[in-house]
Amino acid sequence: MLFAHGSGSTRHSPRNRLVAQTIVDAGIGTLLFDLLTPDEDQARFDIGLLASRLEQTTLWLKGRPEARALRIGYFGASTGAAAALVAAASLGEPVDAVVSRGGRPDLAGPALPKVMAPTLLIVGSLDPQVISLNENAYAQLRCTKAFQIVPGATHLFEEAGTLERVAELAVEWFRQFLVEDPERALRSDEDQT
Numbered sequence: 001m002l003f004a005h006g007s008g009s010t011r012h013s014p015r016n017r018l019v020a021q022t023i024v025d026a027g028i029g030t031l032l033f034d035l036l037t038p039d040e041d042q043a044r045f046d047i048g049l050l051a052s053r054l055e056q057t058t059l060w061l062k063g064r065p066e067a068r069a070l071r072i073g074y075f076g077a078s079t080g081a082a083a084a085l086v087a088a089a090s091l092g093e094p095v096d097a098v099v100s101r102g103g104r105p106d107l108a109g110p111a112l113p114k115v116m117a118p119t120l121l122i123v124g125s126l127d128p129q130v131i132s133l134n135e136n137a138y139a140q141l142r143c144t145k146a147f148q149i150v151p152g153a154t155h156l157f158e159e160a161g162t163l164e165r166v167a168e169l170a171v172e173w174f175r176q177f178l179v180e181d182p183e184r185a186l187r188s189d190e191d192q193t
Helices: 014-025 038-043 047-062 079-091 105-114 128-140 162-178 182-192
Strands: 002-005 072-077 095-101 119-124 145-150
Touching (some): 002 014, 002 079, 014 072, 014 162, 047 079, 072 079, 079 095, 079 119, 119 162, 128 145
Parallel strands (some): 002 072, 119 145
């Protein structure tokens, strides 16, 4: 599972790291990396550039012998969600699932109906503008899809328990579409407790 964060966020973001750790704890490999260099902050709304970097990273990962058989998922936040959807539409089958947290899937524009990967959109209930943008994007998706609103959450999911809920929803989605044997992953979790 690859993270696509945007709007100035990095792999060091506590929110990204919390979600990534929850996904790793569920037995799903995670790659946190930066789509932009520190000097490229002005390009955080360049969805084409972000998507291109995500595509390149996906192809690099799929080219590694130890990762060839792995299923690929994207977790996108903010503009990273649009980049994840554009990359998923462009690459097609190498991408097996997408999760968007408080994302801007609307910025994926004409790529939305081309996305084949099962896609979960997650938005906070106290983020009405982003809810509306996600509802419009959701209507354009033609893949297996779901839309979840996290009660009591604003755009950044900073309220107690809301980011943890996002992580739980992401794990459920990725287990469904990335893990060959979800029961085995569940047993693995139980063995660690």
